[in-house]
Amino acid sequence: MAARRKLIAGNWKMNGLKADGLDLASDLAGRLAGAGAVAFDMLVCPPFPLLFPVGDAISGSPLALGAQDCHAKTSGAHTGDVSPVMLTDAGCRYVILGHSERRADHAESDAQVAAKAAAAHKEGLVAIICVGETEAQRDAGQANAVVASQLKGSIPEGATAANTVIAYEPVWAIGTGKTATPDDVKAMHAHIRAELAGKTADPDAVRVLYGGSVKPGNAAELMAVENVDGALVGGAALKADDFWAIATSC
Ligand code: PEP
Numbered sequence: 188m189a190a191r192r193k194l195i196a197g198n199w200k201m202n203g204l205k206a207d208g209l210d211l212a213s214d215l216a217g218r219l220a221g222a223g224a225v226a227f228d229m230l231v232c233p234p235f236p237l238l239f240p241v242g243d244a245i246s247g248s249p250l251a252l253g254a255q256d257c258h259a260k261t262s263g264a265h266t267g268d269v270s271p272v273m274l275t276d277a278g279c280r281y282v283i284l285g286h287s288e289r290r291a292d293h294a295e296s297d298a299q300v301a302a303k304a305a306a307a308h309k310e311g312l313v314a315i316i317c318v319g320e321t322e323a324q325r326d327a328g329q330a331n332a333v334v335a336s337q338l339k340g341s342i343p344e345g346a347t348a349a350n351t352v353i354a355y356e357p358v359w360a361i362g363t364g365k366t367a368t369p370d371d372v373k374a375m376h377a378h379i380r381a382e383l384a385g386k387t388a389d390p391d392a393v394r395v396l397y398g399g400s401v402k403p404g405n406a407a408e409l410m411a412v413e414n415v416d417g418a419l420v421g422g423a424a425l426k427a428d429d430f431w432a433i434a435t436s437c
Pocket residue numbers: 198200356360361362363364398399400401419420421422423
């Protein structure tokens with residue numbers, strides 16, 4: 188099996204106006220272009236209103252564009268929602284689905300995540316499906332069972348390494364400054380890899396990212412963990428220097 192290429196994905200969440208997004212994306216695109224051959228793929232996921240301007244600004248660059256959610260339908264009476272085809276129209280290649288903030292703020296279920304991922308696949312998008320336990324679930328010894336259940340419910344039929352990325356994001360580590368230990372990450376990523384068998388056509392080739400307070404200071408150690416195929420980065424993705432330092436630590 189070919190080695191899995193690392194993916195460094197920036198989740199901008201609900202941050203930034205047009206000028207900020209253009210500055211950040213153009214800066215990163217410039218660094219990527221100047222770096223020549225690199226050992227990672229880099230992705231930015233701005234808020235919906237910034238997808239078109241940022242997509243236009245980085246068009247033709249190796250910096251990829253993604254969104255933070257999509258609807259499961261192509262069009263219709265779904266006020267406030269955005270469909271997968273609208274994302275590809277803006278230049279997106281990826282979409283983050285089932286982030287814990289959406290599962291919490293919008294009560295998104297595994298079944299909804301699976302339906303969105305299936306719709307994203309149909310449109311040619313790579314779905315980054317997020318899973319992860321809460322602190323209470325970890326303390327109760329339920330982390331493996333919770334993540335296995337989320338994977339079972341959230342990965343749609345037809346998932347492959349080409350159209351699906353998994354992001355393990357322990358909820359207690361997101362935006363808190365707390366990071367899972369390399370040993371905990373290694374154990375969970377091995378668990379996820381084993382659980383992917385039967386749920387994807389080519390489980391050994393699927394990229395499994397770690398997310399949760401990844402910073403320049405801890406990235407190298409986390410990215411070196413077995414079965415960690417990149418990072419989903421929130422806060423540190425909003426500063427070009429920090430995001431670049433994380434990517435180049437691979
Ligand atoms: C995230 O939002 O996916 C995330 C991992 O955030 P942070 O890096 O800020 O913890």
